[in-house]
Every structure is written in C-alpha cells, then in structure tokens.
Amino acid sequence: MAVKITDICINCGACIDECPVEAIVDDSENPTGEEIYYVYPDKCVECVGYYDQPACAEACPTEGCIVWDECQEGQTCHPNRCEAGTPAVELC
Ligand code: SF4
Ligand code: SF4
Numbered sequence: 001m002a003v004k005i006t007d008i009c010i011n012c013g014a015c016i017d018e019c020p021v022e023a024i025v026d027d028s029e030n031p032t033g034e035e036i037y038y039v040y041p042d043k044c045v046e047c048v049g050y051y052d053q054p055a056c057a058e059a060c061p062t063e064g065c066i067v068w069d070e071c072q073e074g075q076t077c078h079p080n081r082c083e084a085g086t087p088a089v090e091l092c
Contacts, residue, residue: 002044
C-alpha cells in the first residue's frame, strides 16, 4: 500500500485534484464500496518526485484521515515515511 484514506473521510474533495498521479477516486468510484474517497495503492507514489510530502494529506482538512500504509516491494515509497497507521502529514 501507499497512503490510505480512512473512514473519518468527510468526502470534501480537497485531496483529489492535488494528486499528481491521479491515484485518488471519490466515493462513487471507491472499489471497496465504502462511502469515502479511495487511493489506488498501485498508483500512489507517496508524492516522491513531485512534492516533499503527500499533497493529499496536506490538503485534507481532517485530523489525520490520510495515513501511511505498509510499503510493499516494488512500490515507490517515501524515504521518510512513518509507521503504517500514522498520519501522512508527518515525516519520520
Ligand atoms: S501521496 Fe501523493 S501520489 Fe499518493 S495519493 Fe496522495 S497525492 Fe497522490
Ligand atoms: S481531503 Fe480528506 S476528508 Fe476530504 S475527501 Fe480527501 S481524504 Fe476525505
């Protein structure tokens, strides 16, 4: 996984246009069926090469809705990512 949108998402839409690789879809296109926005983990590059830290998490108005998830082999992952489950606005 990459970054992950959790169920405290309020569907405000602030993140979706910030993503440089169009990895985010809204609730109507969420493949899990949950009524929240969704990040495709195979598309998300954790903003490496685009921004210093995840642009979606910086744009999100909630307290930590977007979190780091596990970094899987073969994915582009931020060199200063924190542990899975911690807010992606924080670097470690
Ligand atoms: S971390 Fe960056 S690449 Fe990943 S979903 Fe958020 S904005 Fe898109
Ligand atoms: S910015 Fe945050 S609360 Fe708004 S849609 Fe994106 S993840 Fe959900």
